[in-house]
Amino acid sequence: MNFCSQCGSAALSFEVPRGDNRSRYVCGHCGTVHYTNPKIVTGCLPLWDGKVLLARRSIAPRYGFWNVPSGYMENGETVEEGACREVREEVEASVTNIRLHTLYSLPHINQVYIHFLGDLKGPGAFGVGEESLEARLFAEEDVPWEEIAFTSSTFSLRRFFEDQKKGQAQVHIGQLLPPGQK
Amino acid sequence: MNFCSQCGSAALSFEVPRGDNRSRYVCGHCGTVHYTNPKIVTGCLPLWDGKVLLARRSIAPRYGFWNVPSGYMENGETVEEGACREVREEVEASVTNIRLHTLYSLPHINQVYIHFLGDLKGPGAFGVGEESLEARLFAEEDVPWEEIAFTSSTFSLRRFFEDQKKGQAQVHIGQLLPPGQK
Ligand SMILES: [Zn+2]
Ligand SMILES: [Zn+2]
Numbered sequence: 001m002n003f004c005s006q007c008g009s010a011a012l013s014f015e016v017p018r019g020d021n022r023s024r025y026v027c028g029h030c031g032t033v034h035y036t037n038p039k040i041v042t043g044c045l046p047l048w049d050g051k052v053l054l055a056r057r058s059i060a061p062r063y064g065f066w067n068v069p070s071g072y073m074e075n076g077e078t079v080e081e082g083a084c085r086e087v088r089e090e091v092e093a094s095v096t097n098i099r100l101h102t103l104y105s106l107p108h109i110n111q112v113y114i115h116f117l118g119d120l121k122g123p124g125a126f127g128v129g130e131e132s133l134e135a136r137l138f139a140e141e142d143v144p145w146e147e148i149a150f151t152s153s154t155f156s157l158r159r160f161f162e163d164q165k166k167g168q169a170q171v172h173i174g175q176l177l178p179p180g181q182k
Numbered sequence: 183m184n185f186c187s188q189c190g191s192a193a194l195s196f197e198v199p200r201g202d203n204r205s206r207y208v209c210g211h212c213g214t215v216h217y218t219n220p221k222i223v224t225g226c227l228p229l230w231d232g233k234v235l236l237a238r239r240s241i242a243p244r245y246g247f248w249n250v251p252s253g254y255m256e257n258g259e260t261v262e263e264g265a266c267r268e269v270r271e272e273v274e275a276s277v278t279n280i281r282l283h284t285l286y287s288l289p290h291i292n293q294v295y296i297h298f299l300g301d302l303k304g305p306g307a308f309g310v311g312e313e314s315l316e317a318r319l320f321a322e323e324d325v326p327w328e329e330i331a332f333t334s335s336t337f338s339l340r341r342f343f344e345d346q347k348k349g350q351a352q353v354h355i356g357q358l359l360p361p362g363q364k
Contacts, residue, residue: 001187002187002188003185003190004187005186006185007184007185008184008190008192010190034187036257037255038222038256038257073220073294074204075218075220075289076289077287078289078357079294079355080355080357100285100353100355103261103296105259105263107260108258110257112255112261114285171282171353175262
């Protein structure tokens, strides 16, 4: 942030506003406090017959890696609507019976992943969206673990297959801390 | 948004960027696309002996109304850390054994509430934070339902007491749509 988006002034300082307890960009001209907050990445792991549908990314970052269909939640939608939209966009599928699966924080990059599980309408009821190179159903033993795009996806996949073996679904909370932190 | 925060230009247009499918503020001078996304409000309902701890707000909006301790999630924290921070700030308590309770979207104001449940350390192990007028433990029959600050809090409270009667906790997904929408 170089300029105040309210008044256009370059007189920004990074300081603790009065009554606050952490630093924000504050405009020295018009007084506006510019807050920034974590973003939600919402997605859904489409299921069919114990298999999971993954999409191979055709965009950066992690081009060519496999991912749970997911993306930034947009204004004007619910978390579930965003997850279903991402499934439509990335693997051209609709999912039913969606249920919450994971809540995964990445505090060092200010992101929170929220993944649902959802049922596909058939073993071939999907396509390949613009941001995907390929989409494929994987049984656990076929998942390309070394080629999963993000730790949030690995977390969701591991927990799904564990729950499936136990025959019991639950919501899982996780986080990734930067290297060296615990 | 009146000025580009990157270059200070006033040449902003609200348009669909190339390769995108929804309108954003785009700078005609430097080309920066300004994304805005929903914010997370994180909180925790502190529990003791089947009772819930609520805080009466000393700030706008909804001054004087009762609320589940909660507030905007900040950069650099996990969702759970944010919830515990809000409990410390608003009712000067620490909670243990925190578990996810609700995920509640308000798409018309671009907010997502995430509420946890947590256990207090004793029936008097709390205080009154700066943004609160008062804090009090309520049994279900004593909850001031007409004076609850936000629908997200009412949702969390109703679901908590229902689950308690069933003897079974689960995660609840909800949403508030603007009047007239369904
Ligand atoms: Zn300004
Ligand atoms: Zn610009």
